[in-house]
Amino acid sequence: MSNITFNHSFFSYPQSLKDLVSEGRVDFGVWYLMNDDETVRRFRGLQTRYPERTxxxxxxxxxxxxxxxxxxxxxxxxxxxxxxxxxxxxxREVLPNIDAWLEYIEECNLQDGW
Known part of the structure; x- marks a missing residue:
């Protein structure tokens, strides 16, 4: 399994996301940050499944x-x-930023008893 860096040539991920990794915040109950290998694999799959979107x-x-x-x-x-x-x-949803996503996943965890 590879590390989580979000240093990929196909996209410049925001610093706020990289900060979560540097703080060791990668597991959020039912949600988790994907490692580099999974990120690349999913990126390629999404391009195939939803070619009208990037x-x-x-x-x-x-x-x-x-x-x-x-x-x-x-x-x-x-x-x-x-x-x-x-x-x-x-x-499913569109959230304004990473902070709103963190609130969203906290709500998911409460709903699911995490």
Missing amino acids: LYPFARRGDNDDIACFEDVDSTLVHIIHDFADSGWEQ
């Missing part, structure tokens, strides 16, 4: 196919994507 994944929900991504259109927004859904049905 999604850059960084986290995954462990109990279903939801993943958190940035999108080329606005790289500050966090998109919750239900991966493997039919194209056009994949979008």
